[in-house]
């Protein structure tokens with residue numbers, strides 16, 4: 001059975017198709033949606049090796065003229081240099097305005113391929129076929145595309161909505177365990193920010209989710225996509241409500257930056273960041289549900305995610321002072337993308353299913369929130 005979720009964006013509306021084995025149906029789903037020209041599938045070399053033939057076969061058997069280009073796996077490929085190589089590939093394969101690009105892979109592939117599609121010939125049709133949990137529940141939906149630059153992560157990009165998102169949860173079986181668990185942080189996020197029922201469901205299914213029970217995972221993906229689709233429909237260009245999706249992210253980005261993107265997977269940093277955001281909510285007197293933090297902690301634990309940032313000293317020196325680390329991390333927040341008029345904005349929980357955006361002027365409060373989830377080694 002195929003589950004569909006509609007992203008309502010007027011003439012740019014599209015459907016998210018979710019079903020075990022959906023990859024085999026990609027050609028049949030896309031055939032009526034694409035302009036009819038050649039399709040370029042973009043994926044990293046690992047995904048191409050694992051699943052590339054199946055996707056190309058499914059496209060070709062529906063009569064779609066499809067070719068594939070790969071790039072080296074890893075965040076460093078999300079660059080203008082890599083995008084330029086792919087634009088050259090577009091030229092080599094004669095992708096014109098009747099053509100299309102498919103981003104096939106995790107967040108890096110989707111963001112990079114989407115940006116390539118957004119700019120090539122000033123925009124060609126684009127499709128997302130995500131292969132990681134994080135991409136299925138978050139980055140493949142909503143049209144954010146882009147690359148990293150010397151100016152920072154995710155600062156260069158374009159909104160370019162896909163014509164369709166095709167999700168085959170069976171592909172998650174081959175995913176690295178740590179990466180899979182990191183994706184569960186975003187699933188938890190949706191329960192906290194928007195849907196108390198989904199949070200309670202996760203509490204009853206955490207074991208099955210952590211061990212990737214197929215039906216449980218498919219349900220979690222569908223509900224997450226439904227929530228993400230609501231935010232995107234409400235606020236496509238993130239002028240307001242969509243920013244709520246950044247719950248835990250301002251803290252998480254500071255942790256990622258401070259550890260030079262080498263210690264945490266994005267979801268892991270976001271998980272710790274959600275704890276810090278709940279702490280900040282309590283300090284500000286905004287959080288009205290004392291239980292929320294405990295429930296969040298318990299699910300993070302059951303998903304096998306880290307609960308604290310360990311402030312490690314150098315091999316030669318003593319362990320770092322957590323208060324000093326918190327001060328440095330709070331400093332990073334004023335440089336985060338969500339900063340307006342130099343005041344950091346945080347997504348703060350009010351109660352399960354409700355969050356607010358708050359500017360926090362007092363750096364001591366932010367430091368204290370960081371400190372609440374920092375341990376010294």
Ligand code: GLY
Nearest residue numbers: 138142144242245
């Ligand atoms: N990942 C957050 C958003 O798409 O808005």
